[in-house]
Amino acid sequence: MKPLPEALRASIGARVDLIDTPALVVDLDAMERNIQRMAEFARKHRVRWRPHAKMHKSAELALLMQQAGAQGVCVQKVAEAEALAAGGVNDIYISNQVVAGPKLLRTARLAAQLAARGGRLAIAVDSPEGIERLAEAMVLAGGEASIDVFVEIDVGQGRCGVPPGEAAVPLAQAIARHAPRLRFAGLQAYHGRAQHLPGMAERREAIAGVVRAAADTRQRIEAAGIPVPLITGSGTGTLVHEAASGVYGELQAGSFLFMDADYARNEREPAQPQFEHALFVKTQVISVCDTHAVCDAGHKSHAIDSGLPVVALLPPDRALRYANGGDEHGLLHAESPKTRLPALGRMLWLIPGHCDPTVNLHDHLIGVRGGLALGTVERIIRVDARGALT
Amino acid sequence: MKPLPEALRASIGARVDLIDTPALVVDLDAMERNIQRMAEFARKHRVRWRPHAKMHKSAELALLMQQAGAQGVCVQKVAEAEALAAGGVNDIYISNQVVAGPKLLRTARLAAQLAARGGRLAIAVDSPEGIERLAEAMVLAGGEASIDVFVEIDVGQGRCGVPPGEAAVPLAQAIARHAPRLRFAGLQAYHGRAQHLPGMAERREAIAGVVRAAADTRQRIEAAGIPVPLITGSGTGTLVHEAASGVYGELQAGSFLFMDADYARNEREPAQPQFEHALFVKTQVISVCDTHAVCDAGHKSHAIDSGLPVVALLPPDRALRYANGGDEHGLLHAESPKTRLPALGRMLWLIPGHCDPTVNLHDHLIGVRGGLALGTVERIIRVDARGALT
The missing domain is CATH 2.40.37.20 (D-serine dehydratase-like domain)
Known part of the structure; x- marks a missing residue:
């Protein structure tokens, strides 16, 4: 490094x-209070938190949150995963689509590196071709490493992901066929735009739909004989709803660490940590x-x-x-x-x-x-x- | 480095x-054609060009344009000037206001470094206090180095700069009082918003006003007995007008090197290089x-x-x-x-x-x-x- x-x-010490200006400054006391509030919130709701490191991009901050109880990190890019792994983070989830051959080979190599030191790597998929490419890269990279794979469903964001429900079943089956190199780990279900809806009622309503869609998808996959170990998603704007849903097992919120003017403008749920x-x-x-x-x-x-x-x-x-x-x-x-x-x-x-x-x-x-x-x-x-x- | x-x-060679994606890619053939067109345009109009390096931030590209006839670079930040100087650029103009003590000391040190290798540093000012702070830093830094100082006038941007006309005269006088450490170098007169006006007629009209304001200010300073060696400004959107004005001696356009979607949307003057x-x-x-x-x-x-x-x-x-x-x-x-x-x-x-x-x-x-x-x-x-x- x-x-x-x-x-x-x-x-340091000044x-x-x-x-000198301009400079990006973190109020460490405020940040640590945010971490404590998030840790307490997750404990109370018996839900894991895997804060999104696409926000802070810092191994030091990722490890600080792990010490407070966080379950590793999410990232959006293979290069982010590599940078954080180099900084000592062992449990990394690339919550995004990766389809390029060179990147998938880097992903496979990183999975082996993390496994060798007791960690693990996970990734999201939303197409049969994406699954085949990933499986091929894991074989090409050699070794015995495996990778956790989440099926991404589009719960309202309108970006990546298959539609909730039946469309996710063949993807879960395709992942299962590539066991043990690929392990079906559950559902990626994130509604990014819902995070930024200004009103409490509209956020609550949006996430009610998200939760129903995720639960229905899980039920269909399990009906096909494949257990769904985890549903992961959520963000700082809506985490009270996913946490209370009984459906989400993991929250990906990242912005709570620093907050920003956009989140602060929105109406705050009384149940949301301050x-x-x-x-x-x-x-x-x-x-x-x-x-x-x-x-x-x-x-x-x-x-x-x-x-x-x-x-x-x-x-x-x-x-x-x-x-x-x-x-x-x-x-x-x-x-x-x-x-x-x-x-x-x-x-x-x-x-x-x-x-x-x-x-x-x-x-x-x-x-x-x-x-x-x-x-x-x-x-x-x-x-x-x-x-x-x- | x-x-x-x-x-x-x-x-390299691939x-x-x-x-791999995403990546920022330069079409070198197109870029070199842009440089040749700009060099030819400046020669034809007998005007200097000092492309703004706040755009490309690269010493390699700055030196490439110097080989084609460019007169050094403009930058907006002391740290940009330091980075380009470290990369071999010798003639640097910080076309912006700098008022913090530590930054002015770095500016003074850089002026000495560039002078020692046959180069020079220039900076803009828009207040008596800014001039005093700069002069103080030059004295504090010791040595014999001097710095070129431009008075910034606000010719329509509505940002930094004193109003054109009489208000610039006492600033030129204040700089002259600090000779030889400060050398009054002329007027910084840049109308950034005019660059992005979509229509030819509105850009022409805006710059006609700019040129009148700059010429009037020069006349007043010269009437007070201080020669105005140079008027510098302009950008990719309006350079045909400043170049033809007979008032501007130097063009700061930077975006011509790469062009972007915003500039391309605007109506193009027939006289503007393609x-x-x-x-x-x-x-x-x-x-x-x-x-x-x-x-x-x-x-x-x-x-x-x-x-x-x-x-x-x-x-x-x-x-x-x-x-x-x-x-x-x-x-x-x-x-x-x-x-x-x-x-x-x-x-x-x-x-x-x-x-x-x-x-x-x-x-x-x-x-x-x-x-x-x-x-x-x-x-x-x-x-x-x-x-x-x-």
């Missing part, structure tokens, strides 16, 4: 106000004129696919609205005519609209202990799988 | 169809159902701030429309009911909506010679300043 850049290593914002872009005012100020964080510092960032931690009479200023700039407008614009050099904190692609813009997260006002840099967290696309 | 990853090094798309995301179909196919490139592979990518290089009866499938997926819909969806594993080429933040998602560009159908990988181009935010 690459050594930490000198400037970053030197920053006061928060010395962190997750806090723990991820911030620290930025600085570099220009001021009569009408606005300009900060040094644009959409190369934070992703804007789920909306612009929110300017945090300001008293109401200093509230600022962030407007898009392009790749390297943010425009800061006063929320009311009485608001005084911030001075040149003033440090500000942004809550990103969407944590996953924001983290992917950065090589490191700066972990702060003791709060964003008076805290100090405790550690630098590597984004091991940044840019791991293949 | 970091060695190239083994897998990438091994790919056929295009063996490039720049070609040279940057593509190679992607692959990983799931197919009755209604759509899914590819493995989402907005972690390409930026979507200026719209979704366009699916390129398909015959009309196979045309596909890309819809947002989230961080790791793209949804491919048939353009007409008769279109057959692509098969599992089918390779496709996307033209990104916006080249700058797309390049910033990738550590390397894969340079292909001989076209995207039958070509081979000629070289791997490092994105030296990827993630260089500070």
